[in-house]
Amino acid sequence: AQRVTQPEKLLSVFKGAPVELKCNYSYSGSPELFWYVQYSRQRLQLLLRHISRESIKGFTADLNKGETSFHLKKPFAQEEDSAMYYCALSKETSGSRLTFGEGTQLTVNP
Amino acid sequence: GAVVSQHPSWVICKSGTSVKIECRSLDFQATTMFWYRQFPKQSLMLMATSNEGSKATYEQGVEKDKFLINHASLTLSTLTVTSAHPEDSSFYICSTEGVPGDTQYFGPGTRLTVL
Numbered sequence: 770a771q772r773v774t775q776p777e778k779l780l781s782v783f784k785g786a787p788v789e790l791k792c793n794y795s796y797s798g799s800p801e802l803f804w805y806v807q808y809s810r811q812r813l814q815l816l817l818r819h820i821s822r823e824s825i826k827g828f829t830a831d832l833n834k835g836e837t838s839f840h841l842k843k844p845f846a847q848e849e850d851s852a853m854y855y856c857a858l859s860k861e862t863s864g865s866r867l868t869f870g871e872g873t874q875l876t877v878n879p
Numbered sequence: 880g881a882v883v884s885q886h887p888s889w890v891i892c893k894s895g896t897s898v899k900i901e902c903r904s905l906d907f908q909a910t911t912m913f914w915y916r917q918f919p920k921q922s923l924m925l926m927a928t929s930n931e932g933s934k935a936t937y938e939q940g941v942e943k944d945k946f947l948i949n950h951a952s953l954t955l956s957t958l959t960v961t962s963a964h965p966e967d968s969s970f971y972i973c974s975t976e977g978v979p980g981d982t983q984y985f986g987p988g989t990r991l992t993v994l
Contacts, residue, residue: 803982813923813972813985855922865911865976867983869922 771796773858775870782846783878790841790873792830792856800858802832802839803867807853816841816854826850846877882906883975885986892963893994900958900989902973908953909975913983914946917970929956963993 772795782788794800804816817825819832819839830841839856856870882905892898902912910931915923927948928936935948947959960967970990974983 812987813974815982818982866913866925866928867923868925871922 773870881984883986889990
């Protein structure tokens, strides 16, 4: 069965510092990987997906199949980036039956 | 992106009663909807996949007779927690899949508290 692991439950950085949220997965097939974000008092929303290979709000994530990782990075964190971040995996069929990681609460301090 | 609503946003009920939660796709027709449960400080766990016009597909370990799902139209799926007990207290979230290949769009969630 597939599994997604986010080793850090809490991550705190200062404004302007680089930030990396780690995500590792286990799945024998070809997964699709996502990062979802949940800002305070808001619903879960898609941040980015690996097949898009785009940067959203300054965040990027590269799928490393050798290391089975999909870490989320941003070179200069902003206070408005403070939120809960979830890494998620879907099997070959895009968008369906997501398996979520435990989530990382990111706090960007002024 | 698609807009998904849930009703109610929170509900408190007595142990042994049944509670119905609605998930609506407001601006497009959703043949597939998903129901998740999230316990405090934990991740979202997929409970079931709701398919319009057919039976829901439940994840392993989820009791289909306890969590009844009905997806009678392309814009509405309902989750009924039958004979609720305090351990069913949780945050229930639905999502819809857009066009094939699209991402999921999430509802705001429903907080269920069973006394």
